[in-house]
Amino acid sequence: MGLTVGYVVRRFCLFALVVWVGASLNFFVPRLAPGDPAAAMISRMEAAGGRVEDPAALIAEYREIFGLDEPLWVQYAVSMRNLFKFEFGLSISQFPANVRSLIINALPWTTGLLLTTLLISFTIGSIIGALMVWPGGHNIFKLVSPISMVFAAIPYYLMALLLLWVLAFNYSVFPSFGAGQVGKSLEGLDRFVEIIYYSMLPGLSIVISSIGLWAVTMRGIMVTTLGEDFLLLAKAKGISASRIFFWYGMRNAMLPQTTGLAIAVGQILAGSVIVEILFSYPGIGHLLYKAIGMNDYPLIQGITFLMILSAAGAVLIMDLIYPRLDPRITYTSN
Amino acid sequence: MKFYKWVLVFLLGSMFVLSMSCSSEATEEPKPAPTKAAAKAPAPEPTKVPPTKAPEIEEPKGPVLGGKLRDIPRNRTFIMGQVGNEFSDVDNLNPYSSVWMAKGLHFLFESLYYLNIFDGKMTPWLAADQPEYSDDFTSVTVKLRDGITWSDGEKLTADDVVFTVNMIKEEGTFLYSANLNEWLESAEAVDDLTVKFNMTKPNPRFVLDYFGVHFFNAIRVVPEHIWKDIDDKVTFKNNDPEKGWPVGTGAFVPVKLAETQGIFDRRDSWWADDVGFQSMPEVERVISVPLGPADRQINMAVANEIDWAETFAAGPFLTIKGQNDKWIPFEKEAPYGFVDACPFAIHVNNARESWKEPIARIALNHAIDKAKFVKLSHEGVTPTSGSEGMGLEGYGWLEPFLWPAYGDLIDFRDKNADLYEKHNTMVHDVDKANKLLDDAGYTKGSDGIRVTPSGEKMSAVIRWIPTGYVEFPAPVQSLVEDLTAIGVDASQEQVQWGPFGDSAMGEFDMQLMWVCGSTKDVYATLDGWHPKHVKPVGEKPSSYSISRWQGPTAEKFGEAVDAIGLLSPNDIAGLDPLVREAIDLWLSEMPSIPLFQYPSIRPYNSTYWSNFPTSDNAYNTPFIGWFSGNKVITNLKAVE
Numbered sequence: 001m002g003l004t005v006g007y008v009v010r011r012f013c014l015f016a017l018v019v020w021v022g023a024s025l026n027f028f029v030p031r032l033a034p035g036d037p038a039a040a041m042i043s044r045m046e047a048a049g050g051r052v053e054d055p056a057a058l059i060a061e062y063r064e065i066f067g068l069d070e071p072l073w074v075q076y077a078v079s080m081r082n083l084f085k086f087e088f089g090l091s092i093s094q095f096p097a098n099v100r101s102l103i104i105n106a107l108p109w110t111t112g113l114l115l116t117t118l119l120i121s122f123t124i125g126s127i128i129g130a131l132m133v134w135p136g137g138h139n140i141f142k143l144v145s146p147i148s149m150v151f152a153a154i155p156y157y158l159m160a161l162l163l164l165w166v167l168a169f170n171y172s173v174f175p176s177f178g179a180g181q182v183g184k185s186l187e188g189l190d191r192f193v194e195i196i197y198y199s200m201l202p203g204l205s206i207v208i209s210s211i212g213l214w215a216v217t218m219r220g221i222m223v224t225t226l227g228e229d230f231l232l233l234a235k236a237k238g239i240s241a242s243r244i245f246f247w248y249g250m251r252n253a254m255l256p257q258t259t260g261l262a263i264a265v266g267q268i269l270a271g272s273v274i275v276e277i278l279f280s281y282p283g284i285g286h287l288l289y290k291a292i293g294m295n296d297y298p299l300i301q302g303i304t305f306l307m308i309l310s311a312a313g314a315v316l317i318m319d320l321i322y323p324r325l326d327p328r329i330t331y332t333s334n
Numbered sequence: 335m336k337f338y339k340w341v342l343v344f345l346l347g348s349m350f351v352l353s354m355s356c357s358s359e360a361t362e363e364p365k366p367a368p369t370k371a372a373a374k375a376p377a378p379e380p381t382k383v384p385p386t387k388a389p390e391i392e393e394p395k396g397p398v399l400g401g402k403l404r405d406i407p408r409n410r411t412f413i414m415g416q417v418g419n420e421f422s423d424v425d426n427l428n429p430y431s432s433v434w435m436a437k438g439l440h441f442l443f444e445s446l447y448y449l450n451i452f453d454g455k456m457t458p459w460l461a462a463d464q465p466e467y468s469d470d471f472t473s474v475t476v477k478l479r480d481g482i483t484w485s486d487g488e489k490l491t492a493d494d495v496v497f498t499v500n501m502i503k504e505e506g507t508f509l510y511s512a513n514l515n516e517w518l519e520s521a522e523a524v525d526d527l528t529v530k531f532n533m534t535k536p537n538p539r540f541v542l543d544y545f546g547v548h549f550f551n552a553i554r555v556v557p558e559h560i561w562k563d564i565d566d567k568v569t570f571k572n573n574d575p576e577k578g579w580p581v582g583t584g585a586f587v588p589v590k591l592a593e594t595q596g597i598f599d600r601r602d603s604w605w606a607d608d609v610g611f612q613s614m615p616e617v618e619r620v621i622s623v624p625l626g627p628a629d630r631q632i633n634m635a636v637a638n639e640i641d642w643a644e645t646f647a648a649g650p651f652l653t654i655k656g657q658n659d660k661w662i663p664f665e666k667e668a669p670y671g672f673v674d675a676c677p678f679a680i681h682v683n684n685a686r687e688s689w690k691e692p693i694a695r696i697a698l699n700h701a702i703d704k705a706k707f708v709k710l711s712h713e714g715v716t717p718t719s720g721s722e723g724m725g726l727e728g729y730g731w732l733e734p735f736l737w738p739a740y741g742d743l744i745d746f747r748d749k750n751a752d753l754y755e756k757h758n759t760m761v762h763d764v765d766k767a768n769k770l771l772d773d774a775g776y777t778k779g780s781d782g783i784r785v786t787p788s789g790e791k792m793s794a795v796i797r798w799i800p801t802g803y804v805e806f807p808a809p810v811q812s813l814v815e816d817l818t819a820i821g822v823d824a825s826q827e828q829v830q831w832g833p834f835g836d837s838a839m840g841e842f843d844m845q846l847m848w849v850c851g852s853t854k855d856v857y858a859t860l861d862g863w864h865p866k867h868v869k870p871v872g873e874k875p876s877s878y879s880i881s882r883w884q885g886p887t888a889e890k891f892g893e894a895v896d897a898i899g900l901l902s903p904n905d906i907a908g909l910d911p912l913v914r915e916a917i918d919l920w921l922s923e924m925p926s927i928p929l930f931q932y933p934s935i936r937p938y939n940s941t942y943w944s945n946f947p948t949s950d951n952a953y954n955t956p957f958i959g960w961f962s963g964n965k966v967i968t969n970l971k972a973v974e
Contacts, residue, residue: 036839039838039839040834040836043831053516054516055512055874057512058506059874065507093831094433096426096428096568102423105422105424105593176630177626177630178419178594178630179420179593179594180592180595282419282420282594286419293830293831
């Protein structure tokens with residue numbers, strides 16, 4: 001393996017630094033936005049229950065509960081300590097819900113949807129992209145090239161609106177909203193199938209708009225790989241075309257593509273905010289959107305901390321396993 | 335070369351087969367009728383959808399949270415459509431923090447009294463009679479009905495009520511904590527069925543305000559035998575099926591709770607039926623579902639997937655009515671809705687230089703075309719003329735003052751109609767507005783923007799928050815144009831709750847907001863402007879004293895309001911002169927600008943259920959999400 005102890009240690013230190021800087025920014029930036037979350041809570045209370053006597057005292061009470069009455073540096077220190085213990089505290093906007101519980105409830109929806117769509121679009125896009133320039137590829141894949149570029153340019157949320165219009169409003173093929181049927185309480189396989197059914201539209205919008213991007217990047221990498229001598233040698237040795245395509249061509253071209261996949265996996269927790277809002281899909285992106293609107297610092301911090309962790313972690317893992325994927329790579333101390 | 339082809343065929347075929355099998359699997363049950371986009375004119379033929387057959391399951395012994403669901407047909411199920419896209423923190427059943435309160439859990443936690451906002455009468459529910467106040471209003475005695483039991487079989491007694499109020503006072507962060515610490519000295523259980531509340535100062539409306547559901551909710555009595563052992567009552571989830579929690583007195587208990595729906599089943603027995611106070615509800619199951627975006631709301635309503643909607647804007651409601659004539663609004667004619675408890679107003683920050691002088695606010699009132707605002711915000715369905723039977727003749731939906739048109743409140747408004755004329759409250763006159771400002775020294779600069787006598791440019795950013803009830807963008811823009819016409823540098827700003835709440839700290843010019851206070855008694859709304867509630871900029875005052883109205887007139891107003899606060903809401907003769915004085919003082923300085931009564935369209939679907947509150951049968955607010963919705967759910971009649 002091409003890793004050295006020194007490299008691994010440096011890499012972990014860099015990971016820790018990135019996470020700490022990200023978490024620090026995550027702490028300060030929400031606090032720069034206008035709006036006092038405790039005052040917002042009281043305003044919502046008043047909207048529901050009429051006048052609240054002495055709201056200033058109640059605001060002070062809530063600020064104490066959430067530690068907002070402490071000096072900023074104390075809040076920062078406590079926040080950092082709790083973050084690294086994965087204790088995110090209570091939500092302000094959904095008080096007294098535990099932030100960790102809210103995230104855990106929302107997480108499966110996002111990871112399920114996005115992981116699946118990512119793997120599907122990556123697989124299909126990579127294969128199509130490679131076939132676009134493969135000498136033995138069918139002519140139809142050459143036609144796919146401009147189509148892929150068009151899809152790559154369409155933002156996924158525009159694709160979502162288009163699919164909603166066609167497949168939900170006009171032809172009622174799929175539901176337009178939510179994650180389950182009204183009044184039904186399915187379980188087991190029925191519930192699994194229902195989840196798949198309700199995730200088809202958000203999933204399709206992401207897959208269709210993502211396939212093009214993977215295909216285009218794979219195409220570019222494959223063009224470079226085609227010029228390599230080992231492919232010519234493999235052909236000269238009489239190895240079958242399909243084996244050359246998959247085990248010689250794609251395998252080498254996939255290396256940079258895999259790096260992109262790792263980064264994309266790490267960004268899954270960022271969710272597809274707009275898609276989740278459009279389809280009212282109860283995932284992390286939707287939760288973050290609501291939290292920002294309510295100045296819910298603990299919930300914002302909890303979600304974005306996990307995003308930072310997953311993105312940085314994915315890159316770290318990629319760096320560590322890359323020599324295994326490509327034996328030519330060796331990390332040295334200098 | 336054929337290998338990659340098979341790979342592709344396999345992948346694409348799998349996706350196709352999966353999607354088709356998903357579609358067919360999930361549509362074994364009747365599908366909603368396909369619809370075109372909501373904006374298009376619908377076909378008028380109503381659809382008749384047969385009751386949905388519920389899945390076959392084993393009959394349970396009683397409704398249990400998390401247990402197997404009972405087989406209850408559609409025509410014994412009442413489905414409530416709630417504003418929002420999904421529910422959160424769904425396993426929290428603490429009546430003081432649960433999202434399910436107003437979505438079904440409030441049917442379990444019953445109130446001592448339920449006020450009917452339309453006639454001002456308070457129905458004793460857990461209480462046996464009307465409250466008895468001492469002559470000086472420093473104490474009030476409430477007798478409980480005999481025979482009330484909690485869902486675990488224990489008796490509800492005065493000790494539970496005393497425990498509850500003491501708990502709220504001690505915790506400090508419950509909705510009524512500050513209020514009870516302000517007003518309640520102590521509570522004592524005189525006997526098992528009698529509670530005596532001792533106030534810190536005279537309060538003739540203590541029971542109305544905190545136990546009468548005079549506005550949306552009230553104090554929820556909790557069982558002392560359970561809650562006394564809970565250390566942290568604020569974060570207590572009150573959710574333990576093995577122990578039978580949550581425990582309440584109502585007829586419905588939660589059985590299945592998720593982000594996409596909440597199911598509450600009727601218990602096998604209910605104290606009110608046992609003692610002959612009420613009959614067992616005909617509704618056997620209540621389901622709350624999120625309504626989601628407008629197109630989904632319409633789809634669900636047309637297909638009879640819901641029986642009540644928390645709200646519809648006028649446009650979607652007309653679309654639904656055109657396709658399904660089973661939908662019944664409170665009022666048969668436009669604007670269809672009932673008068674909401676919270677009229678809308680523009681709260682003007684009296685602390686801002688541009689608006690601190692009364693003359694500027696009075697000019698503002700004259701500059702605003704309220705009829706146009708109402709027409710734009712209600713998509714043309716709201717008449718500017720009066721709605722018969724609603725007590726709004728001559729005013730339409732433009733209430734010259736800020737309390738809703740209910741019962742005694744209508745009388746107080748009508749008795750003082752001459753004051754509205756005296757202060758030209760309803761006059762839209764841009765020329766008059768300009769003249770008032772010119773005469774007061776608010777001169778126009780070369781850029782057309784007026785400057786205050788102290789030299790500051792007159793400006794206003796009108797803040798508003800999307801409510802989902804009223805379409806605001808266009809009407810708010812008309813407000814901007816109205817202000818521009820009198821030389822104010824005006825703009826609008828849509829905000830979320832965070833900055834909206836921040837406004838209350840004093841960093842705003844104008845805020846478009848509802849005025850929630852009085853529903854029976856004038857005091858609540860008037861007290862909102864009492865100068866004693868005003869706080870310095872940077873601190874939050876209570877509700878609409880965000881206007882920060884101060885000065886000699888405001889002080890006199892406060893004195894009148896204090897005197898009103900010492901009189902019973904039923905002492906009309908005593909209240910009359912004080913209310914008149916307060917209105918006169920308020921209108922003379924216009925700390926806020928009344929805009930309109932909000933016609934709240936919260937309609938019912940009569941396919942499966944009848945006996946809803948309507949203008950012909952106004953026994954309760956149609957807003958079943960209010961805690962008094964318990965009166966409605968227990969009185970609905972099945973159609974078949």
